[in-house]
Amino acid sequence: MELDFCIRAEGIKKKFKNFRLDIPQLDIPKGYATALIGENGAGKTTLLNILTGIRLDYEGKLDYFGTYTDKDRESGKLKEQIGYTGPGNYYLPHWTIRQIEKISELLFDNFQKERFKQWCSELAVFSGEEIEWKKKVRELSDGTRMKLMLAGVLARDTKLLLLDEPASPLDPLMRDKLCSMIRDYILDGNGEKSVFFSTHNISDMENVTDYAIIMERGKIAEAGFVEDLKEKYLLIKGEREDIEAAGKILYSITTSPYGFEGICLADRMEQLSGMNVSVEVPSLFQISVAVMKENSRIQM
């Protein structure tokens, strides 16, 4: 399958006191929705902050759309093409909605006031029909603030959305809407628009995820198209008497007094022959948990 990238990262390194981000090579595919998955503290936000340019103290090379480097991020052209939402105070707490609109217009040539209003109403950012222009960001709930940021990002013509934990503060209905919005964005781009988002809500986002990157302890533990991962990893269930033998073969295993369940790499499946096991296609959630477990310091 041909794989164009929207961002290519090479030799990205960032050292903290007790943590080291080390990514020799990473391609985020163009025209798809990519999920960044990993434990708390795995380095997801650090990576996103490096890609967005929020954090500038790192080593390594970044290539955007095969045209720009990280040096171009402040030059208008690249900035205009990227939309970002995050957990921090992207909009300052004391800003009013009117100020956000004005500031966005100043910051981005392609910010369209009408579209901002449309999105605010489509996402029901405000309880009434009208936009409450005098309302301050600090008066909004976390979920509403996220909706407002999404409206701000979608009011612009961009080619790439970098979303740090967009689903976390949202309710189930709005998460569903977020998935639709991502699909519409990808469809509208016809192969040119991409979305890269970090998430803990893997199950909620699975149906919109084309490519998954699983990070653990500052490194990329697994990356691939979800359909390929579902062929590489298989969900196995078996009986108690095979626990010990299966434990040596499976990638990850959970046992109970009644049997076991685990993930097996497809190329090791032959070694399970003779055991009474059932084989299922795992969900992205199940694959992610298995990969995370293998690389985690949490004792399960």
Added chain:
Amino acid sequence: MKILQNSGIPIYQQIADSFRGEILSGKYQQGEYLPSIRSLARDLRISVITTMKAYEQLEAEGLVTAVQGKGFCVNAQDSEMLREQHMRKVEDALMEAIQSAQIAGLTEQELEQTLHTLLQMKGE
């Protein structure tokens, strides 16, 4: 098209099966394009890569051809070609059976006997 989330059949397989049925029944004519992968993903509320995999399977079966920049175009479905495709499947399956038979140490005669027995059972 109905997509079942927990049927045990992979979603891409369900999509491929559905389009295969429609192509073979003539609902899609030669030269017609399947819906674009991204619009199908949007409409079925699934990921793009899943629809892509479904179409790639149809392409591997020779039912459609990927046209650069335009999508997936339905091929002529003449019976000769379909027969050819099914023939290939039969050969693959038989080859697998032959390999298993060798592992099990079956003689050629025993293998042929097994095939005859199975054919008889199927016929009854």
